[in-house]
Amino acid sequence: MVPPACHEPMRSVLLGDYTTWKVGGASEWFAEPADQEELIAHAAWAVAGGVPYRCIGAGSNLLIADAGLTGLTLCSRRLQGSRLDPNEGWVEAEAGEPIPTLARKAARSGLHGLEWAVGIPGTVGGAVVMNAGAQGGCTAEWLHSVRVLDPRRPEVPFVLAAADLAFAYRHSRLQEEPLLVLSARFRLETGHDPASVAARTSANLHSRTSTQPYQQPSCGSVFRNPEPLKAGQLIEALGLKGLSIGQAQVSPIHANFIVNTGAATATDIDALIRLVQQRVLEARGVRLHPEVKRLGF
Numbered sequence: 001m002v003p004p005a006c007h008e009p010m011r012s013v014l015l016g017d018y019t020t021w022k023v024g025g026a027s028e029w030f031a032e033p034a035d036q037e038e039l040i041a042h043a044a045w046a047v048a049g050g051v052p053y054r055c056i057g058a059g060s061n062l063l064i065a066d067a068g069l070t071g072l073t074l075c076s077r078r079l080q081g082s083r084l085d086p087n088e089g090w091v092e093a094e095a096g097e098p099i100p101t102l103a104r105k106a107a108r109s110g111l112h113g114l115e116w117a118v119g120i121p122g123t124v125g126g127a128v129v130m131n132a133g134a135q136g137g138c139t140a141e142w143l144h145s146v147r148v149l150d151p152r153r154p155e156v157p158f159v160l161a162a163a164d165l166a167f168a169y170r171h172s173r174l175q176e177e178p179l180l181v182l183s184a185r186f187r188l189e190t191g192h193d194p195a196s197v198a199a200r201t202s203a204n205l206h207s208r209t210s211t212q213p214y215q216q217p218s219c220g221s222v223f224r225n226p227e228p229l230k231a232g233q234l235i236e237a238l239g240l241k242g243l244s245i246g247q248a249q250v251s252p253i254h255a256n257f258i259v260n261t262g263a264a265t266a267t268d269i270d271a272l273i274r275l276v277q278q279r280v281l282e283a284r285g286v287r288l289h290p291e292v293k294r295l296g297f
Helices: 036-048 099-109 115-119 124-132 194-211 232-238 268-285
Strands: 010-012 028-032 053-056 062-064 067-077 082-085 092-096 145-151 158-161 180-187 248-250 258-260 291-295
Touching: 028 036, 036 053, 036 067, 036 082, 036 145, 036 180, 062 268, 082 099, 099 124, 099 194, 115 194, 124 180, 124 258, 158 258, 232 268, 258 268
Parallel strands: 028 067, 053 067, 062 291
Antiparallel strands: 010 028, 082 092, 092 180, 145 158, 145 180, 248 258
């Protein structure tokens, strides 16, 4: 099936340019829609043609195989924009809105609830799908509802309440169902001093940037914390900081980060993830589960 010219996906686009690790092969088809209507049109084309598809945002928390991906990769990062009501506390954002940008906007309006999100290198859509969290906060605490698209019925986007998303630690039902996030609606606390909220937001960002390797390509935290233990502490205690395969390295700054020191491949990173899992399991009997989503492996 040939898509309409105005919505024709591109061929063989290198996905390393769209991930924070800067690795990954080409996608058979690729599209970066400028608005929700284009996203819907591309998704409908894929379903009508029997083409497998997936949606990525900022490409953080994502490892794409060196061999690339078949089917259509949709990138939502151009779907940006938000609306805030400082009096009622409502915040609505497009799926591609960077979550740090939204956190800063909320802070400037005196809305409390997203201060934790300022250092997360992802989009609103990705935060909802993964139930992203940091600094003791998470998406599920503040999300009211999400507008989604089922590409099998692209003409009828619909709204799901947060209570219907089966949120758990770094998990939502959206990880298992072929639904695409179009936008999200948050309900934040009103009546706070904008300067105070902005100060807390800035402090959270400083805390993250001073303790994590923000100057090198990474995906953020690689492993989920096996509560009550911390993945980074388990890895560091085994002396694994600096452990490398190829040019993928366990960060000397934070042990739950794997960084690309120059020309790492996805294969290098995947092998290092598995090696760290093996070492921790053998030494501590704890199986670490990656937060990062692998595609194409």
